[in-house]
Amino acid sequence: MVYRTTPNTEAKKAESRERLLEAGFNLVLEAGFTQLTISKVAQRAQVATGTVYRYFASKGELCEEIFLKATQAELEKVKNTCQTPGKTPLERMQTTLTEFAYRAIKGRRLAYALIAEPVDSMLDETRLQFRRAYAEEFAKLIREGVLCGELRNQHPMTSATAIVGAMTEGLVGPLSPDNYDPIESQQLTTNIVEFCIRALVR
Amino acid sequence: MVYRTTPNTEAKKAESRERLLEAGFNLVLEAGFTQLTISKVAQRAQVATGTVYRYFASKGELCEEIFLKATQAELEKVKNTCQTPGKTPLERMQTTLTEFAYRAIKGRRLAYALIAEPVDSMLDETRLQFRRAYAEEFAKLIREGVLCGELRNQHPMTSATAIVGAMTEGLVGPLSPDNYDPIESQQLTTNIVEFCIRALVR
DNA sequence: CAAAGAAATGAATAGTGGTTCACTTCTTCA
DNA sequence: TGAAGAAGTGAACCACTATTCATTTCTTTG
Numbered sequence: 177m178v179y180r181t182t183p184n185t186e187a188k189k190a191e192s193r194e195r196l197l198e199a200g201f202n203l204v205l206e207a208g209f210t211q212l213t214i215s216k217v218a219q220r221a222q223v224a225t226g227t228v229y230r231y232f233a234s235k236g237e238l239c240e241e242i243f244l245k246a247t248q249a250e251l252e253k254v255k256n257t258c259q260t261p262g263k264t265p266l267e268r269m270q271t272t273l274t275e276f277a278y279r280a281i282k283g284r285r286l287a288y289a290l291i292a293e294p295v296d297s298m299l300d301e302t303r304l305q306f307r308r309a310y311a312e313e314f315a316k317l318i319r320e321g322v323l324c325g326e327l328r329n330q331h332p333m334t335s336a337t338a339i340v341g342a343m344t345e346g347l348v349g350p351l352s353p354d355n356y357d358p359i360e361s362q363q364l365t366t367n368i369v370e371f372c373i374r375a376l377v378r
Numbered sequence: 379m380v381y382r383t384t385p386n387t388e389a390k391k392a393e394s395r396e397r398l399l400e401a402g403f404n405l406v407l408e409a410g411f412t413q414l415t416i417s418k419v420a421q422r423a424q425v426a427t428g429t430v431y432r433y434f435a436s437k438g439e440l441c442e443e444i445f446l447k448a449t450q451a452e453l454e455k456v457k458n459t460c461q462t463p464g465k466t467p468l469e470r471m472q473t474t475l476t477e478f479a480y481r482a483i484k485g486r487r488l489a490y491a492l493i494a495e496p497v498d499s500m501l502d503e504t505r506l507q508f509r510r511a512y513a514e515e516f517a518k519l520i521r522e523g524v525l526c527g528e529l530r531n532q533h534p535m536t537s538a539t540a541i542v543g544a545m546t547e548g549l550v551g552p553l554s555p556d557n558y559d560p561i562e563s564q565q566l567t568t569n570i571v572e573f574c575i576r577a578l579v580r
Numbered sequence: 581c582a583a584a585g586a587a588a589t590g591a592a593t594a595g596t597g598g599t600t601c602a603c604t605t606c607t608t609c610a
Numbered sequence: 611t612g613a614a615g616a617a618g619t620g621a622a623c624c625a626c627t628a629t630t631c632a633t634t635t636c637t638t639t640g
Binding site for chain 2: 294295296300304307308328330331334335337338339340341342343344345346348349363364367368370371372374375376378
Binding site: 429 | 612613614615616617618619620621
């Protein structure tokens, strides 16, 4: 054995992998998962098609990593606002939903890809998991709120799931087209969030 | 010209078309749109692959017709309960949502295909239209309810869209798998519907 | 520097499935 | 019945891409 990978080489490899991931991410950002092909990703990352397969076992795996990276970031933010100390569950819910909507509208192309765009069934499973994860967070908040009497008695997970649905459905319409009116979006966000809040309280 | 199609031939053609549509519908019913291929449809309908193209310009057109037929039927039912005379808007809303959920759970494979299954982008547009159509109906009801003071003041279309989202999201989970517990479904339905109702009143 | 191992290359392969079209079969009617 | 037009046939074609692999290029180290 006269050759062994050095930290230097490893670093290069890691960088290549990162470049590939980023190239894929940007493609999704610009045109959604449907437009992502291995050769386009390779081209963007300045490598040959075959090279992609030295880093990802299949297209599905690449897509999944892209999806995970993007959604996990969002989930973190949601978790954060869900747990802001010094606020009541209801207040936290309101903040969380409002900021979720705000981010979705701001980065709506990506949000559309992550929330609603058709992808092959493999990713679908992952997507469902994430929706459940969001709901899980909301459910925690609702449970808390119910306990402290701030929210009415209800089935937390069902309400939480309904909220995920209400939010995404309400946002998908304004998400896909490019006509973006900040005032309208603001109003829309307020309306949806209040809809959800009303269903929780009392 | 010594040949002209007779009513007899026309009838046969109409029947063939119907058979194709039905074959396609059944495929979707059993395995979703992803499993629908032209040759499978042809096989089911007992005709050659090429024959399909004498009735439908493309796969997309065939899919669209299948989708339309199925969804339009559901939309009609929704419209009906939305307009039952002798009931208040709130009562009608409650009935409509409950029955919608009931039907979705009962025919959940189809419902999943129509509501949530990924299809190519062409159908996506159609699907959005239908979701909007449902929302439209709900919005009418909400407007009425607001006017007669039964529902609180709100943006009807936004609330309506949120309801569509809450209902479908809540149902998709229980829709895809085959584990069907009638009591749980019953409870779930009640919970989601009440969530929506709470958001509408007062 | 040279040998060996690792990584990169990209043209070729392969699977999929929609669509076409030259040909056959059927229907009508003079 | 036979000519003309319509419908049906299904094998071949085509487009698209994921994936492979023989070959080349790069890195390391004795």
